[in-house]
Amino acid sequence: MKKLIFDFDGTLVDSMPVWSNFILDYLNSIGVSYPDDIIKIVSPLGTRGAAEYLITLGVDATVEELLQLMDSFALKEYTYNIPAKTGVINKLKELKTKGYNLNILTACNHNLLDPCLKRLGLYDMFENIWSCEEDMGMNKKNEDIYRLVSSKLDTVCENCVFFDDNIGALATAHSAGMETVGVYDATSEEYIKDICAITDRYIYTFDEI
Secondary structure, X not given: OOEEEEOOEOOOEOOHXXXXXXXXXXXXXXXXXXXXXXXXXXXXHHHHHHHHHHHHOOOOOOHHHHHHHHHHHHHHHHHHHOOEOOOHHHHHXXXXXXXXXXXXXXXOOHHHHHHHHHXXXXXXXXXXXXXXXXXXXXXXXXXXXXXXHHHHOOOOHHHEEEEEOOHHHHHHHHHHOOXXXXXXXXXXXXXXXXXXXXXXXXXXXXHHO
């Protein structure tokens, strides 16, 4: 039985609009220009990586200042408001009952991730909940993170299935040898054909698993 590894933002929970609106509103408010695909770029980077990227665009702030701004904005949303995506809760319960090993690998930090999972009643369903930068010291654009995760699961990449909505993370996981499942999210809708081209399967909701 293959080990299952899930992204969090945009895959298990409908949080990407929150981040998209925050980043775009913030950059617009300070008059900093950005590429059209900025959300695709920053999604796999985590908050620190996203902060570092925003600075390269010309944001006049330190990484720590941006992290504090992001945390103060996001904490309330994750703790009280962000919902699970369609079919996620029931499907995870079903997979758990069938004996699947469920894990999370996400760019989201634990101070946002853990309260959201607990509110949704999902926290105890997972064998491991890994925040890329905090627990692995790297992001999902690095192939080594998938090999490290596999080793922590006492297996190899080929025995793992990775679910994500981000094309960059999916491409890297696929290159590392994992079976990959693209997950629909409105923020990545324009990349569906490209995602399908580099994944083993594509789903619109978890009811399709």
